Amino acid sequence: MLRARSITKSFGNLTVLKGVDLEVKTAEIVSIVGSSGAGKSTLLHILGTLDRPDGGEIFFGTTRVDRLRTKALAHFRNRHIGFVFQFHHLLPEFSALENVCIPGWLAGKRKKEVEGRALELLGTLGLSDRTDSKPHTLSGGEQQRVAVARALINQPAVVFADEPTGNLDSVHARELHALFLQLRDQFRQTFVIVTHNEELAQMSDRIVHMKDGVVLS
Numbered sequence: 001m002l003r004a005r006s007i008t009k010s011f012g013n014l015t016v017l018k019g020v021d022l023e024v025k026t027a028e029i030v031s032i033v034g035s036s037g038a039g040k041s042t043l044l045h046i047l048g049t050l051d052r053p054d055g056g057e058i059f060f061g062t063t064r065v066d067r068l069r070t071k072a073l074a075h076f077r078n079r080h081i082g083f084v085f086q087f088h089h090l091l092p093e094f095s096a097l098e099n100v101c102i103p104g105w106l107a108g109k110r111k112k113e114v115e116g117r118a119l120e121l122l123g124t125l126g127l128s129d130r131t132d133s134k135p136h137t138l139s140g141g142e143q144q145r146v147a148v149a150r151a152l153i154n155q156p157a158v159v160f161a162d163e164p165t166g167n168l169d170s171v172h173a174r175e176l177h178a179l180f181l182q183l184r185d186q187f188r189q190t191f192v193i194v195t196h197n198e199e200l201a202q203m204s205d206r207i208v209h210m211k212d213g214v215v216l217s
């Protein structure tokens with residue numbers, strides 16, 4: 001599904017990634033753990049095509065994404081990659097349903113089709129009765145679940161999550177992780193997660209340890 005080889009990245013004099021290799025299979029949940037500054041978020045952003053590596057190669061299936069031009073890359077990202085961040089960045093003036101639909105509309109899919117899938121996803125995530133709610137009227141856990149539904153709307157090959165439970169209490173954090181497992185089983189959804197939460201990392205299929213810009217295991 002996802003194959004990254006010899007990924008390097010520097011910011012000025014600081015070499016943050018020193019030749020990272022990583023393979024992720026379909027329907028696998030991989031957690032990336034490691035101390036602060038190890039390069040986890042940098043790697044996630046590069047794998048998620050939000051940033052480009054200095055060297056190395058990244059394949060999604062047979063598509064080499066690090067060579068795509070900016071416009072083609074944006075198109076690829078919107079169609080095939082989902083993101084969940086610690087702060088979910090929901091658009092405050094739009095309802096939960098609209099927030100979920102927007103990436104689908106941007107991808108040029110039919111309005112009704114997108115809405116149908118959004119309603120199905122929100123139902124799966126236990127939010128059927130909150131579809132018309134604005135983000136500020138939802139709890140932190142509910143907002144994060146809306147963000148997960150939004151990440152899934154275009155049926156992405158991979159969802160990248162950077163500290164997705166960082167602003168949730170332990171009950172909601174556990175619920176969110178259980179949801180990732182459910183989505184893996186139900187839709188064969190693949191996840192790559194950066195987390196400091198040891199308990200959640202243990203629930204993944206595989207833990208990848210990073211230290212000083214390299215993957216240890």
Ligand SMILES: Nc1ncnc2c1ncn2[C@@H]1O[C@H](COP(=O)(O)OP(=O)(O)OP(=O)(O)O)[C@@H](O)[C@H]1O
Pocket residue numbers: 011014016034035036037038039040041042043
């Ligand atoms: N855009 C940038 N410009 C300059 N330096 C950066 C940039 N992004 C990250 N860095 C530096 O790269 C190093 C790795 O950062 P990164 O966020 O990838 O680490 P991390 O393992 O995710 O850390 P944390 O667990 O604290 O989030 C840090 O020293 C950081 O300051």
